[in-house]
Amino acid sequence: MKDLNDLQLKVLNLLKEDARRTPALLSTLLGESEDKIKNVVAQLEQEHVIVKYATVVNWSKIDDEKVTALIEVQITPERGRGFEGIAERIYLYPQVKSVYLMSGAYDLLVEVEGGNLREVANFVSEKLSPIDSVLSTKTNFILKKYKQDGIIFEDHQEDNRLMISP
Known part of the structure; x- marks a missing residue:
């Protein structure tokens, strides 16, 4: 098993949320250079940590x-x-x-x-x-299917629960 550094984990989590995020957007979100992000993604792909970019279809x-x-x-x-x-x-x-x-x-x-x-x-x-x-x-x-890979399929209504404060 491979130990990942903080930047690699952040890139993976952002791509897992939305694989369409470009290196330019990732670099802006993470405060790193676009070239550094491209290298991180390329390394993760080469080491088969990133295996596939997929589309969730309803x-x-x-x-x-x-x-x-x-x-x-x-x-x-x-x-x-x-x-x-x-x-x-x-x-x-x-x-x-x-x-x-x-x-x-x-x-x-x-x-x-x-x-x-x-x-x-x-x-x-x-x-x-x-x-x-x-x-x-x-x-x-x-x-x-109501939810798959973090994606909710139904048009859901807002959460109408009341906020509890101390």
Whole structure:
């Protein structure tokens, strides 16, 4: 694991909030030269600390709505590799968006995206469940997203709570 300096952490946090921030804007916000910010970002990209710049899409606003499922997977770890080999086998499928090793009632949480319910169901029954180490799966379909990656999808009203003062 890499230790980051204060400037690197500040740049990462600002880009995480909004990846469209330019080096010029970051330099203004942080009081550093634009060249220094460009070098920091380039170094973070080269070291794969910054892996990707992504767009959060509210699919419910367009006709091409995707179906997303969170699949709880119980597995038997492989001797010598633990969960790594099975996780790799699963995350290489193009339908799989994320895979997490979890504590609790199941071992892996797999996020899958498909064009419809049948696509996701077929993935679970034809690709995921037949893996030898998979003991069980539990598929949960996302019905509605309210917030993702810090972005609120709904038009929300102002916070009308009263301020409490000492």
